[in-house]
Amino acid sequence: MTTHESPTPAVATESTGVAHHPSHPAPNPSDAHGSVYDALLGGDPSHWAFGTDFEDPLAGVDTTIPQGVGGEDLGVYCLMLADDALIASHRLSEWSSNAPDLEDDIALSNIALDLLGQARLLLARAAAAHPALVPALPAGSPVPPEDALAFFRDDRAFRNVRLVETPNGDFAQTVVKLLLFSTARLALLERLRGSRDHVLAAVAAKGVKEVAYHRDYAARWFVTLAGGTEESRRRLVAGLDRMWPLRAELTTAHAVERRLAEAGVGVDPSTTEAEVDVVLDQVLAVAGLDRPERSPMTAVDGRLGRDGMHTEALSRILGEMQVVARAHPTGRW
Amino acid sequence: MPPALLSPHSPAGVDARRDAAYAVARTVRDPELPVLTLEDLGVLRDVTIDADGGVSVAITPTYSGCPAMATMRDDLERALREEGFDRVTVRVVLSPPWSTDWITPAGRAALAAYGISPPGPAPRRAAGPVPLTLGPVHRVARCPTCGSTRTSLTSEFGATPCKALYRCERCLEPFEHVKEI
Numbered sequence: 001m002t003t004h005e006s007p008t009p010a011v012a013t014e015s016t017g018v019a020h021h022p023s024h025p026a027p028n029p030s031d032a033h034g035s036v037y038d039a040l041l042g043g044d045p046s047h048w049a050f051g052t053d054f055e056d057p058l059a060g061v062d063t064t065i066p067q068g069v070g071g072e073d074l075g076v077y078c079l080m081l082a083d084d085a086l087i088a089s090h091r092l093s094e095w096s097s098n099a100p101d102l103e104d105d106i107a108l109s110n111i112a113l114d115l116l117g118q119a120r121l122l123l124a125r126a127a128a129a130h131p132a133l134v135p136a137l138p139a140g141s142p143v144p145p146e147d148a149l150a151f152f153r154d155d156r157a158f159r160n161v162r163l164v165e166t167p168n169g170d171f172a173q174t175v176v177k178l179l180l181f182s183t184a185r186l187a188l189l190e191r192l193r194g195s196r197d198h199v200l201a202a203v204a205a206k207g208v209k210e211v212a213y214h215r216d217y218a219a220r221w222f223v224t225l226a227g228g229t230e231e232s233r234r235r236l237v238a239g240l241d242r243m244w245p246l247r248a249e250l251t252t253a254h255a256v257e258r259r260l261a262e263a264g265v266g267v268d269p270s271t272t273e274a275e276v277d278v279v280l281d282q283v284l285a286v287a288g289l290d291r292p293e294r295s296p297m298t299a300v301d302g303r304l305g306r307d308g309m310h311t312e313a314l315s316r317i318l319g320e321m322q323v324v325a326r327a328h329p330t331g332r333w
Numbered sequence: 334m335p336p337a338l339l340s341p342h343s344p345a346g347v348d349a350r351r352d353a354a355y356a357v358a359r360t361v362r363d364p365e366l367p368v369l370t371l372e373d374l375g376v377l378r379d380v381t382i383d384a385d386g387g388v389s390v391a392i393t394p395t396y397s398g399c400p401a402m403a404t405m406r407d408d409l410e411r412a413l414r415e416e417g418f419d420r421v422t423v424r425v426v427l428s429p430p431w432s433t434d435w436i437t438p439a440g441r442a443a444l445a446a447y448g449i450s451p452p453g454p455a456p457r458r459a460a461g462p463v464p465l466t467l468g469p470v471h472r473v474a475r476c477p478t479c480g481s482t483r484t485s486l487t488s489e490f491g492a493t494p495c496k497a498l499y500r501c502e503r504c505l506e507p508f509e510h511v512k513e514i
């Protein structure tokens with residue numbers, strides 16, 4: 001089973017200081033007396049495999065591109081779903097060791113790990129569908145395609161909606177953001193289970209089970225904070241007000257999404273809007289809150305997150321998430 | 334004809350070889366919950382003999398972010414190699430997605446004996462959207478220490494993605510419950 005509590009990007013980030021200031025001396029392989037590191041340095045690669053696996057996560061899975069779609073379209077579509085999960089995961093992992101209590105620290109880390117797993121499969125799918133999407137790395141680099149996509153793309157190549165990149169704010173704002181995101185993602189994944197692409201259908205079927213727990217978690221906290229103290233309600237309302245303008249983008253279709261939907265491979269997110277609204281209205285009603293009267297965050301030159309147009313928050317996330325990988329493009333971990 | 338003389342390429346030989354490989358694979362334990370074998374956990378999906386005589390093992394992740402897949406693969410390869418199967422391929426199957434319903438009766442008994450409350454039946458959902466659950470979670474989680482079912486949910490997320498945190502109202506011990514998916 002799975003116990004890794006810090007998703008990989010957080011581990012990579014948090015280890016930056018450690019990597020440059022090792023607290024233990026490096027083992028000396030020529031030491032005739034041997035050392036405690038001998039077991040690690042032995043020929044058994046499984047010691048290193050725990051959580052540092054660089055193998056293809058789709059090993060043995062049929063990655064044939066379904067008829068009627070282009071490889072590039074399918075690859076870009078997978079990036080959209082992957083980047084939503086990857087950036088949401090990274091933001092949630094920022095709560096590790098910072099959440100209001102231990103249970104929620106663990107819950108948010110678990111949700112981040114689920115999303116990171118979805119992102120990894122989808123990035124690998126994107127790379128298999130259209131290898132030209134994967135940034136070129138120096139010859140001999142051991143970085144697998146899904147990591148190259150996560151750590152070596154610039155902000156404008158990211159296709160996530162802007163909601164997921166927004167700063168966490170306080171716990172209430174994170175709850176609002178997670179509710180909006182997981183409600184839309186669950187509705188989308190439910191439909192994507194019928195994809196003609198075997199990988200997307202499988203990732204969606206697995207993801208539905210996971211995201212259903214994420215949405216319940218966020219919705220319960222939403223209601224709890226609304227009915228808690230005056231302060232918790234005030235913070236929730238403020239978070240709702242800040243996040244609401246970013247909601248529309250979740251159910252706005254990009255041309256690639258529309259083409260993939262027409263081909264029976266993707267889902268047009270605008271077709272989920274009514275269902276998403278029903279769920280959000282249900283939560284708002286139990287919480288005794290109205291929809292904020294805030295208009296959607298505007299596009300920039302007609303471009304949204306799906307087009308690679310982001311807020312500056314994404315650049316800051318990537319700066320932190322990518323710095324170690326980019327400093328060592330041929331590094332082995 | 335004694336099994337040792339069967340050609341590994343004859344149908345009966347392939348079956349015997351497959352059974353022998355399965356008998357090894359089924360003993361490999363989950364790296365993070367060694368009280369369960371991969372078979373008990375329902376992660377071991379298939380063992381077959383390839384046309385070239387190599388062993389092909391199919392495993393499926395419990396959750397999308399399962400970080401133990403590589404360790405499972407290495408443990409399977411090593412166990413099979415030690416028993417003389419020198420060509421081993423471990424494949425990942427993503428579909429159908431893992432369900433706690435696949436945890437075997439032996440696995441459930443092992444979990445309970447280890448102090449972890451085993452899962453109830455996975456939710457059977459009718460067609461249509463997944464319903465939102467705002468109220469309390471309805472499930473029977475039996476305290477592995479005292480056997481009481483007077484238990485309360487602390488959190489739907491535990492030390493691993495597959496477990497929820499509970500507390501026994503009778504003996505007050507905290508415990509983990511494998512949550513149904």
Ligand SMILES: [Zn+2]
Nearest residue numbers: 476479501504
């Ligand atoms: Zn008890």
